[in-house]
Amino acid sequence: MSRSDQTRTAVLGALSIQPMSGYALREEIVSTLGHFWSESFGQIYPALARLEGEGLVERRDAGSRSSTFAITRVGTEQLRTLLAEPPQIAKPRNGVLLRLFFGRQLGPDRCRELVRERRESALRQLAELARARAEVEADASLADQAPYILLTVSAGEHSARATVAWADEATAALDGLATRATPARAGAGVADGGAE
Amino acid sequence: MSRSDQTRTAVLGALSIQPMSGYALREEIVSTLGHFWSESFGQIYPALARLEGEGLVERRDAGSRSSTFAITRVGTEQLRTLLAEPPQIAKPRNGVLLRLFFGRQLGPDRCRELVRERRESALRQLAELARARAEVEADASLADQAPYILLTVSAGEHSARATVAWADEATAALDGLATRATPARAGAGVADGGAE
DNA sequence: CACTGCATGTAATTTGTTACATGATTCA
DNA sequence: TGAATCATGTAACAAATTACATGCAGTG
Numbered sequence: 001m002s003r004s005d006q007t008r009t010a011v012l013g014a015l016s017i018q019p020m021s022g023y024a025l026r027e028e029i030v031s032t033l034g035h036f037w038s039e040s041f042g043q044i045y046p047a048l049a050r051l052e053g054e055g056l057v058e059r060r061d062a063g064s065r066s067s068t069f070a071i072t073r074v075g076t077e078q079l080r081t082l083l084a085e086p087p088q089i090a091k092p093r094n095g096v097l098l099r100l101f102f103g104r105q106l107g108p109d110r111c112r113e114l115v116r117e118r119r120e121s122a123l124r125q126l127a128e129l130a131r132a133r134a135e136v137e138a139d140a141s142l143a144d145q146a147p148y149i150l151l152t153v154s155a156g157e158h159s160a161r162a163t164v165a166w167a168d169e170a171t172a173a174l175d176g177l178a179t180r181a182t183p184a185r186a187g188a189g190v191a192d193g194g195a196e
Numbered sequence: 197m198s199r200s201d202q203t204r205t206a207v208l209g210a211l212s213i214q215p216m217s218g219y220a221l222r223e224e225i226v227s228t229l230g231h232f233w234s235e236s237f238g239q240i241y242p243a244l245a246r247l248e249g250e251g252l253v254e255r256r257d258a259g260s261r262s263s264t265f266a267i268t269r270v271g272t273e274q275l276r277t278l279l280a281e282p283p284q285i286a287k288p289r290n291g292v293l294l295r296l297f298f299g300r301q302l303g304p305d306r307c308r309e310l311v312r313e314r315r316e317s318a319l320r321q322l323a324e325l326a327r328a329r330a331e332v333e334a335d336a337s338l339a340d341q342a343p344y345i346l347l348t349v350s351a352g353e354h355s356a357r358a359t360v361a362w363a364d365e366a367t368a369a370l371d372g373l374a375t376r377a378t379p380a381r382a383g384a385g386v387a388d389g390g391a392e
Numbered sequence: 393c394a395c396t397g398c399a400t401g402t403a404a405t406t407t408g409t410t411a412c413a414t415g416a417t418t419c420a
Numbered sequence: 421t422g423a424a425t426c427a428t429g430t431a432a433c434a435a436a437t438t439a440c441a442t443g444c445a446g447t448g
Contacts, residue, residue, distance in 0.1 A: 011297040023427050038287035040409055083302045087291030091234035095283030098233055102209040103344030106279045136298030147373050151366050164357035170347050177343050219399050236437055
């Protein structure tokens with residue numbers, strides 16, 4: 001499965017829930033899939049155009065101001081095929097952990113600050129997930145899909161709670177560090193290559 | 197901080213631990229930072245060349261078969277500056293959750309299989325992290341950086357354990373689902389857009 | 393002498409982001 | 421009537437992946 005197929009999968013999947021405009025599609029991807037997925041704006045319309053060309057998606061009310069895109073039967077079949085392919089593992093790029101890894105260069109205070117921010121963002125995420133969960137559970141039209149959607153909400157909750165637990169542990173570790181060790185200071189020659 | 201600055205940060209950071217060849221650098225990034233960071237092969241040499249041009253990295257033994265790259269004093273300062281900048285939040289792209297979200301199209305059996313695989317991969321990750329932790333704790337030359345490095349190992353462990361817990365919960369939920377609801381089957385017209 | 397691993401790089405292609413351009417509708 | 425929101429797209433740019441090309445060193 002090529003990488004762009006993943007975009008196609010997301011777009012087809014969203015349209016399999018209900019037909020909508022490209023704009024609404026983007027909102028949907030940002031707000032609903034946003035916890036575990038992202039598509040940049042500039043990808044959605046080209047993807048829709050291509051899907052339309054292949055007959056996987058149908059444009060309704062063409063000509064009027066806003067078109068509604070709906071998945072076709074062939075599109076639904078294609079979606080099932082795409083979903084059945086092995087998931088691509090996204091290459092991780094965690095900027096916070098990158099900074100903490102080289103934390104000796106950054107000093108314990110800045111590290112503690114990074115951890116604190118990460119903790120807060122996890123708490124915000126938990127609140128947002130609680131809202132999403134309530135919304136899904138309340139929406140009768142989603143009844144048959146709700147169990148699956150809640151699986152992804154639950155994944156986010158587990159992950160966010162783990163982040164909070166880690167952050168608390170990390171803060172304690174850094175507190176211990178600050179009182180015992182000397183933080184790296186700018187200008188203090190902490191084991192650079194020795195060059196220059 | 198532009199996106200490529202992150203690559204520069206990773207390369208400078210790795211060289212701040214010890215000077216090494218481009219090849220070793222790549223190994224280091226794959227094996228040591230691999231839990232939370234990735235750089236593709238084709239980025240490392242161009243990044244090194246640019247860093248060398250800017251005097252942030254120095255090439256030793258040039259002319260011989262293998263060069264050793266070392267961070268310079270200016271490079272170390274630059275690294276501190278880069279680390280102090282706010283971390284970029286990577287846009288999430290979780291192929292497993294994308295598939296589960298549209299799980300109705302995929303059917304409970306395939307979903308359960310996806311969850312099982314995710315669980316196993318988390319267990320493998322835990323084993324790998326235990327190995328990494330032991331290695332860091334045993335390496336006396338890393339003594340002053342070990343507390344920071346272990347913070348990132350711990351983050352991975354928390355995350356992997358959360359994944360296992362989620363997977364168990366999800367499996368139970370899917371088991372309940374399979375006996376009560378009819379799975380979507382290919383060809384059965386499950387609420388597609390109705391087109392075609 | 394063939395094979396494997398170490399080593400350095402380039403080129404083509406694909407992806408992804410961001411900014412821009414444009415215009416309709418709705419609501420205060 | 422002015423601002424905000426909905427809506428559809430394009431173009432320029434930045435970044436990342438992958439495959440390719442090359443060659444040395446050690447080992448069996």
